[in-house]
Amino acid sequence: MRETINKACCLNCGMATTAKDGSTMAEEQQLRIENAKLKAEVEKLRTVIGKYPSGASTTGSCSAGNDQENRSSLDYHTGIFGLEKSRIMEIVNQAMEELQKMATAGEPLWVKSVETGREILNYDEYVKVFSVENASHVRPKRLIEASRVTGVVFLDLPWLVQSFMDANQWKEMFPCIISKAATIDVIYHGEAPNRNGAVQLMFAELQMLTPLVPTRDVYFVRYCKKLSVEEWAIVDVSIDKVEENIDTSLVKCRKRPSGCIIQDKSNGHCKVIWVEHLECQKSSVHTLYRTIVSSGLAFGARHWMATLQHQCERLVFFMATNVPTKDSTGVATLAGRKSILKLAQRMTWSFCHAIGASSYRTWNKVTSKTGEDIRVSSRKNLNDPGEPLGVILCAVSSIWLPVSPTILFDFLRDESRRTEWDIMSTGSPVQSVVNLAKGKDRGNAVTIQTMKSKENSMWVLQDSCTNTFESMVVFAPVDITGIQSVITGCDSSNTAILPSGFSILPDGLESRPLVITSRHEKSNDNEGGSLLTIAFQIQTNSSPTAKLTMESVESVTTIISCTLHNIRTSLECEDG
Known part of the structure; x- marks a missing residue:
């Protein structure tokens, strides 16, 4: 044997x-392979959705290079899927306001769990604060997952912002969570060079590192905004108009206002408040992973934050020039x-x-x-x-x-x-x-x-x-x-x-459920x-x-x- x-x-x-020529060719070849796959996905999406309205961009961004083209500025973009630019901006601005409240509010909106120490969203209070209609009649087969976590990452704020706005960099930052990512359309490129005000339609396929858990496909608009000299926010929100044009079998997950508030704390590190708020279709999950998925941990804020901190630390150690001998044995240079x-x-x-x-x-x-x-x-x-x-x-x-x-x-x-x-x-x-x-x-x-x-x-x-x-x-x-x-x-x-x-x-x-409501929820001790x-x-x-x-x-x-x-x-x- x-x-x-x-x-x-x-x-x-x-x-x-x-x-160097061989290296460059190899890297370009790898990018071409990945970009070709993503472009095929985007074209398949467009075929399902139908034709763009007159004046909309017809070239999606599937790579970092394409993102640099201000090909769909707000000045002449007529909207996506029939939504006018003013309506798109209204939606993302409302989402930004909700994200800021969700990131900063305490009780009774967020309640700390006595057992785990994690914060749990009081969904009844959420509906009251944000005047959310009772979605149970509209989407009875959907589950709500909400989580919030705060952490410190050791990386410059401009680099962090750029990583979120570039689909390739974003995917590379979270390889254990994101299996596919693409910028389908840039609505507004944002102010150079920091992307302030950028708005873009994106797609992501979210995964766990096992074939036993189905992936989650999510389409959302991402909005990047400078709140102050030392504070930025990046919010994601799914738009109903987009989902109405997509085969319902493809829509597994939608984002309520989610994202992060990034505060520059100088000395090369930032404070990040991460809010993840998802509305997902019920799906069959293998019994091994049923608890970690149904509790919201699998795709929750804690997972995203832990990965972000890890990747930022890895990059800092990679770029370091004053590496102690004990941290680099067996390599002379x-x-x-x-x-x-x-x-x-x-x-x-x-x-x-x-x-x-x-x-x-x-x-x-x-x-x-x-x-x-x-x-x-x-x-x-x-x-x-x-x-x-x-x-x-x-x-x-x-x-x-x-x-x-x-x-x-x-x-x-x-x-x-x-x-x-x-x-x-x-x-x-x-x-x-x-x-x-x-x-x-x-x-x-x-x-x-x-x-x-x-x-x-x-x-x-x-x-x-x-x-x-x-x-x-x-x-x-x-x-x-x-x-x-x-x-x-x-x-x-x-x-x-x-x-x-x-x-x-x-x-x-x-773990415990990450959403509390008036309904009785079972727990496992x-x-x-x-x-x-x-x-x-x-x-x-x-x-x-x-x-x-x-x-x-x-x-x-x-x-x-x-x-x-x-x-x-x-x-x-x-x-x-």
């Missing part, structure tokens, strides 16, 4: 290159450090992109010989130098474990315990030759681990990430010669890498464990025209089954 698995997992990673961190970031982004329920993927359910439910999906890589060419097979399984997320994360990221779960290590000792910190928490680090055996030596690049909401351990075998050149500072854009790894979430059983998603990817054939074989499927499902068994055994929860 091991011989079969080892054969299936040979990745033939590409070499790094120092040629700053260029080498940045090159390794950049490769690890691409690896983790690819992992997030590969394992969700996005419409990019088609998942088929298989049952392993040991009884685990496993989802498999295959794709063909024709010309992307960032991963091996040919047929790629991804297998994913999600389970519940009766251990805390912290214990599980520390176990999986610890190289001294890797042999306890990794069947590819063949019991050989594992050592870290590179260890780069990318956050204040010691769990946020990039390592290169060596596995030596009698037959050969294998190097593994590992990116471990943790925040107050979720954790990930992502890894991939790397070509030794190629990664050594990256360590010296060579560009990593053409380094082919195929990540596998783990996503860890709290199971949500300790049990403490929770962890939701673990494990994913393995293998290159089954170097030819893109090859057919997927059952032997390959059995190989990757065997890896999943053996790994899960080893994890349960090591953590003494075989019956989990």
